[in-house]
Amino acid sequence: xxxxxxxxxxxxxxxxxxxxxxxxxxxxxxxxxxxxxxxxxxxxxxxxxxxxxxxxxxxxxxxxxxxxxxxxxxxxxxxxxxxxxxxxxxxxxxxxxxxxxxxxxxxxxxxxxxxxxxxxxxxxxxxxxxxxxxxxxxxxxxxxxxxxxxxxxxxxxxxxxxxxxxxxxxxxxxxxxxxxxxxxxxxxxxxxxxxxxxxxxxxxxxxxxxxxxxxxxxxxxxxxxxxxxxxxxxxxxxxxxxxxxxxxxxxxxxxxxxxxxxxxxxxxxxxxxxxxxxxxxxxxxxxxxxxxxxxxxxxxxxxxxxxxxxxxxxxxxxxxxxxx
Numbered sequence: 482x483x484x485x486x487x488x489x490x491x492x493x494x495x496x497x498x499x500x501x502x503x504x505x506x507x508x509x510x511x512x513x514x515x516x517x518x519x520x521x522x523x524x525x526x527x528x529x530x531x532x533x534x535x536x537x538x539x540x541x542x543x544x545x546x547x548x549x550x551x552x553x554x555x556x557x558x559x560x561x562x563x564x565x566x567x568x569x570x571x572x573x574x575x576x577x578x579x580x581x582x583x584x585x586x587x588x589x590x591x592x593x594x595x596x597x598x599x600x601x602x603x604x605x606x607x608x609x610x611x612x613x614x615x616x617x618x619x620x621x622x623x624x625x626x627x628x629x630x631x632x633x634x635x636x637x638x639x640x641x642x643x644x645x646x647x648x649x650x651x652x653x654x655x656x657x658x659x660x661x662x663x664x665x666x667x668x669x670x671x672x673x674x675x676x677x678x679x680x681x682x683x684x685x686x687x688x689x690x691x692x693x694x695x696x697x698x699x700x701x702x703x704x705x706x707x708x709x710x711x712x713x714x715x716x717x718x719x720x721x722x723x724x725x726x727x728x729x730x731x732x733x734x735x736x737x738x739x740x741x742x743x744x745x746x747x748x749x750x751x752x753x754x755x756x757x758x759x760x761x762x763x764x765x766x767x768x769x770x771x772x773x774x775x776x777x778x779x780x781x782x783x784x785x786x787x788x789x790x791x792x793x794x795x796x797x798x799x800x801x802x803x804x805x
Contacts, residue, residue, distance in 0.1 A: 519558025554643030
């Protein structure tokens with residue numbers, strides 16, 4: 482009788498739990514949603530997250546806030562979301578940098594940047610440029626290569642470590658055979674600050690961060706990583722035009738959630754994000770940041786991350802970079 486009572490109670494609990502799941506999705510969200518940015522404030526990921534949070538707040542009728550958790554090349558914040566409750570209230574602003582690259586780059590991760598997450602929605606695509614402090618007497622990648630070879634060890638470059646800008650510099654170093662010093666930073670903002678101040682001479686960063694400084698003449702763009710020239714900088718060539726075919730180009734940004742997040746909640750968030758991305762105001766905001774909006778399903782974003790992961794595995798092997 483005790484066994485029967487126990488089994489009956491277990492069945493009742495299971496049925497109740499299953500019945501509660503649709504209700505949870507129907508009432509979601511009932512409190513504040515956090516978007517974790519694994520990089521410092523002021524960088525491209527942070528700027529994008531704040532635009533999205535503002536739009537989602539309006540669509541969902543619930544506060545959506547951004548929290549910066551930088552450190553360890555983006556791993557600190559990414560790991561925090563991987564371990565967060567899978568209830569849709571803690572999301573990661575991730576994609577190429579935070580999910581597709583680090584599996585190849587770090588050999589002893591305490592989380593799986595792919596398997597520990599479920600893709601919610603792509604948001605935007607960005608690209609980078611290689612830029613120098615105007616005091617450096619170069620105006621092209623060819624001139625930079627000549628300068629670096631004539632001044633071994635004097636070219637000091639820097640960027641956020643373990644993400645796209647780092648590899649934009651390292652692929653250049655390997656393929657051009659440059660002798661340069663690399664200074665690691667926790668994010669794009671501090672690296673750009675030091676480039677403007679002359680502490681480093683060369684960097685790479687996203688269009689959204691660089692355009693205001695380039696237009697103000699505070700830094701000089703040598704080439705863009707995109708497959709086509711930026712409409713904002715029509716006179717600046719691509720890396721392909723500069724002699725570097727097959728150079729890495731686009732960066733995907735999007736929202737991800739812990740892997741066990743219920744599909745109904747993922748679908749609700751995806752629909753809200755896609756609705757927000759259709760806003761003309763958001764398109765204008767993205768254009769000012771140099772971003773291309775990307776609307777799609779969770780599976781679309783998941784496939785893009787998987788393809789990026791394959792590409793970056795090859796690039797990591799080419800540059801020989803692994804990080805502890």
